[in-house]
Amino acid sequence: MRAALRLLTLGITFSVLPGCIEPRLRPYVNVHDMSPPIDELRALAEQGNAEDQYQLGRRYELAVPQDYREAVRWYRSAAMQRHAGAFYRLCALSDIGRGVPQDYEEALRWCRLAADQGHGRAMFTIGFHYQYAHGVPRDLIQAHQWYNLAGANGYHAATKWRDRLAADMTRTQIAQAQFLARNWKPNSREPAAGPP
Template sequence: MFLRVSIRHVWFCGWLALLPAPVFAQQHDFQTTSQKALDGDADAQTTLGTMYAYGRGVEKDDAEALKWHRAAAEQGYAPAQSYLGLRHEYGWGVVQDFAEAARWYRLAAEQGFSIAQTRLGALFKEGHGVPQSDAEAVKWFRAAAELGDAEAQSSLGLMYSNAKGVPQDHGEAVNWFRAAADQGHAEGQAQLGIQYLYGKGVPKDEVVAAKWVRAAAEQGLASAQVLTAILYANGNGVAENQAEAVYWLRAAAKQGHALAQAKLAKHYISGAGTPQNFNKAYIWFNLAAANGDKESVMARDELGATLRPEDLARAQSQATACISSDYKDCD
């Protein structure tokens, strides 16, 4: 399985998209918004909380942001309830508490707020803060998917594809992946590509598969970047191009993707698509091993035994610098 769900940034951006539009369309007048918030206007309280959260028109103050979002949430305002759910799920400015996150999500979800419905579904799927239940996950994913939420559509597609909470139905999975993909959702695009790649729910078509997977890769989805690299390396749906494979492996490797790092190291050993460089191969095997790729541990150690001591020391230092720079200083 190449793909993994990465929800933190997806849902944080989703939250921003559903905030009152003027917050991001123009600079709010702080005094006017403050007065409305003090008067109990939940929309203004949410807007004011967001202004404090991002330092828009006022000095950034996370405690004030939390205070105003909570005030709006306690009035039953679904966007603010969803925001509090996000805070508690990820521990943004509060102690991480999945049960509290689920409580706030449910309050918003029951009002038909799609972000909350999708996040609540995800908590049920993983059993975080609520009893694990694929059926409940499907229920909430479907509610949000039918409202047009792309993340929920992709998640519901995965439930159908993997027979979780519903009978396996690749055709239905394709329908939901396509709905998400058509909205530009990276995970939905990648999953739709995989369905075409293996002919599940649709006729097998490697060209179409490569198109959708690459679309997801271009949005920065690391798992899709790895699969795009594999397609180029093997000539599946695209002309074989080892340099292109290296390009996409490097993009994913710099996001900390262990499989990409291991495969990039192998390209440096073989010289396929990039000049042969055993020192760089060692660096990427070392990084892949640090990120949990067990095969890379042996590959790193075997390669290290062939390097000159000074080259080995330099490669180890460069690997440390790469991690310390959050993969910005790796070449």
């Protein structure tokens, strides 16, 4: 019985093995072959769809060589249509000064627009800015609140940051931060587009 099982296992192994060894028989698809060329994406983005504009911005940002100015251009187009991902990418690029001048206050403005749509990573970034006083005064209560919101909105790494931060806070401060997080409401009054 064991000999028959070994023989069956060897047979299965050798029938699958050629696809793994011979390049022309590989059973997987190269992921780079699946993404449309930039020209094709640009044609779609020029039709005005926010998701296509955002995806084109990502392609320019991740291209070799990277073209941050062109990425910012397309993110702004998508942001005009209130695309949360575009808001966040504009925040990230403003934060580090890629394609636009570095400006923490501008980064925070874009992050808040993304946060208003429940973008967890944008919420985390706001918390980080409060914890390390980037563009705002240092405020551990605000940092804790935003880390808490980020974790609740799917950015799970933020809960570790919140917990580490809590070690440097009093119980009263933590209670205030939790109260703010529970009662936070998105601000929908700010305009979508920033300066050109």
